[in-house]
Amino acid sequence: MIKVKSAVRPSQSLLMGLLFLLSVQLGFGQIQKSYIQVQVTPDHPNWLYKPGEPVKFRVLVTQSGVPVPAATVKYNIMPEKMKPVKSGTLQLNNGEAVLDGGTMPAAGFLRCDVFATLDGKEYKGLGTAGFDPTNIQPTVKLPADFSQFWEKGKAELAALPLDARMTLMPERCTENVNVYHVNLQGYGKSRLYGILCVPKKEGKYPALLQVPGAGIRPYSGDMGHAEKGVVTFQIGIHGIPVDMPLDVYNNLSAGALSGYPAFNLENKDRYYYKRVYLNCVRAVDFLASLPQVNDNQMSVMGGSQGGALSIVTAALDNRIKWLVAFYPALSDMTGYLNGRAGGWPHLFAENTNRVHETPDKINTVGYYDVVNFARFVKVPGFYSWGYNDETCPPTSYYSAYNVLKAPKDLFVVPETGHWTYPEQYEKADAWLMPKLVKEEPAKTKSRK
Structure with missing residues (x-):
């Protein structure tokens, strides 16, 4: 009954209901952005690669949508959530650079984290290349x-x-x-x-x-x-x-x-x-x-x-x-x-x-x-x-x-x-x- x-x-x-209606309706995350953007993008339009195929990551740092004139950034490359397999610094040219990301021998995801420090504050961006993800077991x-x-x-x-x-x-x-x-x-x-x-x-x-x-x-x-x-x-x-x-x-x-x-x-x-x-x-x-x-x-x-x-x-x-x-x-x-x-x-x-x-x-x-x-x-x-x-x-x-x-x-x-x-x-x-x-x-x- x-x-x-x-x-x-x-x-x-x-x-309270009105405040939460959009933000927690189903537990989805919300987009968070700042006026400093660190963009990391794999060089394939769909971000997908075959195992063994090399990937390059394009790095772009902008402030209010305009490339930062000059900056040195730090980066880490690794299978997602794992320890870095490659780390270093990268000099940007007009806010941009291309980084050799290597490859993966089997199905999975390879991630590149990039950190840029501007005005004493660190900003992070990341890009993730997928290697044959529909064959992940x-x-x-x-x-x-x-x-x-x-x-x-x-x-x-x-x-x-x-x-x-x-x-x-x-x-x-x-x-x-x-x-x-x-x-x-x-x-x-x-x-x-x-x-x-x-x-x-x-x-x-x-x-x-x-x-x-x-x-x-x-x-x-x-x-x-x-x-x-x-x-x-x-x-x-x-x-x-x-x-x-x-x-x-x-x-x-x-x-x-x-x-x-x-x-x-x-x-x-x-x-x-x-x-x-x-x-x-x-x-x-x-x-x-x-x-x-x-x-x-x-x-x-x-x-x-x-x-x-x-x-x-x-x-x-x-x-x-x-x-x-x-x-x-x-x-x-x-x-x-x-x-x-x-x-x-x-x-x-x-x-x-x-x-x-x-x-x-x-x-x-x-x-x-x-x-x-x-x-x-x-x-x-x-x-x-x-x-x-x-x-x-x-x-x-x-x-x-x-x-x-x-x-x-x-x-x-x-x-x-x-x-x-x-x-x-x-x-x-x-x-x-x-x-x-x-x-x-x-x-x-x-x-x-």
């Missing part, structure tokens, strides 16, 4: 009982009542959309919270589950898609309400939830993300229970940690018919144990002092790595990222992308890092929305 009540939230909540192993592990978890979840409690948020509602703060029974003893936006006009609508990027924050809901006739459900993952004052989340981020991606990593049954992954399925349960939702028209979308959760949700629950994932985290996390970049949260990177490099923790990762979920995705997906991502290295998400057997559309914008251009959102929307409002896949109510 779904319980609905109405509550008037303080004006602070409305202001994952390092993470698939546990023999992977499917059984998650089927057991889903069965435990299904035995729990939904106990959905919906609180109308009148100050966020519009002429066309009702907005609710939702509180559900989650996996184990946890609760799941989110913001639900439902078109007011009577009828059946497609649904979009929005899963969050990393961090602890409030959410405001996706009014944009709801105004276009889609029921949207934007969830948090930490078992706390998503409409509290911002300082509550800041305190949790600095305190009780600091470092949450490594909580209980030594035990696959108690690892932090077990509840998170299964509660994404619980969010689908909730959407499917709503009388306004066409449960044959459900999709999932997210970026970074949310990109990972999009793939995980689609793999665990066949009621999801389409997914959108931007630069998915939690992918091929064991890369560092095999001499190359691993995915966020970089559990096995050298700067962690190898504290997680134990048999139990490595074993746990196999049950949660996005690569292993990607192997079981059966629905079409839209994916987008760039090569300059320092948070989620492209080696890691190509490891997941390359094992996908389902239909997949990839939109690469090479110069982007852990952020997106508006055009990437527009491409994703242009891919997803016609499917939600027009296509009608075969009816199914069961889970995989």
